[in-house]
Amino acid sequence: EDKASEIASTANTPALAYALKVKESSQKSALSYDIVKSLTVEVGPRIPGSQGDKRAVAWAEAKLNDLGFDKVYKEPVRVRNWERGFADAKVVSPFPQELIISALGGSIATPESGIEAKVVMFDSLESLIAADKATVQGNIVFLNTKMQRDKAGRFYGKVVPNRVSGAVEAAKQGAQAVIIRSVGTDNSRFAHTGVMRYDDTVEKIPAGAISTADADNLAAMFASQQSSAEDIILNINMQAKDAGWQTSYNVIGEFTGSEKPDEVILISAHLDSWDEGTGALDDGAGVGIVTAAAKLVKDAVGQPKRTIRVILYAAEEIGLVGAYQYVRSNRDTLKNIIFAAESDFGAGQIYQLDTRFAEDVRNNPADLYAALQSMGVELGNNTTSGGPDVSMLPNYGVPVIALKQDGTYYFDYHHTPNDTLDKIKPEDIQQNQTVWAMITAYMAMSDFDPRPAPKG
């Protein structure tokens, strides 16, 4: 008797046998790494609606077809295309120096001649909001909040409001522009971009991020001033523009279920990226992980009983646009989704499985949970909202899971030019691939049904 059937014979359930079989083959496969390598080398940056995005869509269709998915199709998503353009910042006085700046995604441009004004520094969005308007009026606001390193990336949520809402709050206080300390954990001169928002009732002002090293430098200038009466004058010039509506696509590949084709295992990532890096960690890694997982399951177990659907979402970065479109376009069939999940936190190893499963059956796949422990993955809570692009699905009763990854270094690279392939360790992305493949195999080959998701 062969090795695979030996493994199978040790399994508690037939479904687990399949999971263990794909575990073995995945541990010999570099497919997820090869996929993200192909995406970053052959496509690279792919901001929604850009030429890179269009090439990414073509690449994804070709890749899914090449891998032998039964069905490969795409669904249109209307996206607003934003172009970064030139960006420049310099301290004019008292200590003339260039600062490294990136426009935040969606920011309006400065006038062509730039904006030159006094800088007022705040350590948090709260202190900006609480400030005397007279001290802010006409100035450039500098939000200088540090972000702490953390395995789970828990401090992102605390600092990201600076990026998302800094422009609105600074404009309410009469500022001409806002710059933020990058939302990142590195000490380097890469600025971290990311989406920002305007409010139609508040004047729009330009918004950029400076690198953490430049934020330290600028903050130190305040301490080096001869007197507090001496102003720090900054000149910023950013020529970003709104390039209008474009069509992007959610790209979808399926291995159709042999027994229950209407029951869907939905695993996903987002195809778009920011424009300065090659989107290796965010979210090429996820694209590689879920695509490889589906393919490895097919190769190891044959045609799945349930349908495995891989969705590579459009335009996550500018507000889950592809994901919301998917819900609108597929409202009637959401009920067929057994569970949904997204990989979108880089390629660090998975250490925890969180779920949002019907409470009464949540512990039924105990054999799967036990098998995942051999991969270093512990069972966590049952209250997750899943990854960003599946986070709206529990509202429709769709169960979700989240495979929590070690994100200790994720925010060193996130949304910077430095998000490139070399940041992915082959052994780490392989562990991700294996965990996703095991869960996908188990769920595609079992009758376990966690529907409906409990309400939040």
Add this chain to the structure above:
Amino acid sequence: EDKASEIASTANTPALAYALKVKESSQKSALSYDIVKSLTVEVGPRIPGSQGDKRAVAWAEAKLNDLGFDKVYKEPVRVRNWERGFADAKVVSPFPQELIISALGGSIATPESGIEAKVVMFDSLESLIAADKATVQGNIVFLNTKMQRDKAGRFYGKVVPNRVSGAVEAAKQGAQAVIIRSVGTDNSRFAHTGVMRYDDTVEKIPAGAISTADADNLAAMFASQQSSAEDIILNINMQAKDAGWQTSYNVIGEFTGSEKPDEVILISAHLDSWDEGTGALDDGAGVGIVTAAAKLVKDAVGQPKRTIRVILYAAEEIGLVGAYQYVRSNRDTLKNIIFAAESDFGAGQIYQLDTRFAEDVRNNPADLYAALQSMGVELGNNTTSGGPDVSMLPNYGVPVIALKQDGTYYFDYHHTPNDTLDKIKPEDIQQNQTVWAMITAYMAMSDFDPRPAPKG
């Protein structure tokens, strides 16, 4: 009896007592860090001949005066000012992507419309030189040699000829331009600049460095080509320019010797930096270390018996220009230099003292060598050429020393925008300061005379 005289009484010689006294006070002082912080925050980038360089000279004079040096003066140095300008590189086909590029220092510009040509990749300068000219003619040469990480930075010398001589060798083979994989040990998207050379007998072509991550990406494109017949087309546009002659200065501060004012302890660093970072490691750290060492010695031991001369050299980066000028301007008094040394390898801790002392007396300061062991510094060879700006002095019989620093991470940041203050650990630069102060105190207060330096 007070603490200092207790320490003194345990010393073998009076000179050692002074060294131990300044060791104690240095270990409570952050002066070297404060100096490099002031330089990077208040001046920042200072490429020879630039406005930043002029500000750095003024800063240095003011700083030495503020610290109470007896004599502060400057000596003019004619330097060629080079301006980086705009730089851009993109793969045109088959995989359109931007690459991060920096012009090498001294490079000519491309035509205003850039250069668009096929890329030919070589793994070393030797393989470029050995190539069939027909394969290179009219193309863009890509020199893709990796640099290994090393505590002593020993692989810099092996790879830096790509940067210095790549343009000449590529032009000899008929190339239109050359790009090199950055001479650096990081995996990031910072390009490492640095000086390059032309040869008057060979056509000048533009030369740039791409980041290591971009070099990996570009190399991977060759592997992803559909066939080897498919060319990789690159467009590079760099608008560097020679901005003509300017006057810079070697800035010099002295504590004049009370007993032997004509005997000089020469400790040095270079004041200039490349233009993309703030020159914290290269060589703000050195400026902080030697300036602080001299000041701490003065404070701890009073007026030194011999003169302590701190030289902050101009224009090291473009070929030791200030150092050669110093030799020309001071030829007659070089014989008075007891020893010379330069700190120019960042702020990693010192682990070895190399010397170039007259052989017969080299081991006389055994008590100093033993005391340095308590700082983690072992005695090394007697064949060093010292740091860059003092490397020509042994030819004139001037003894030199080299304090070897841990350079494991130095070439991650060297000559990049990422050479900023946050890369310096206060405890590391303090160890440097203390070791330099101990040696300076010992040599300034003793009769030990290592002249003349043995010939190389």
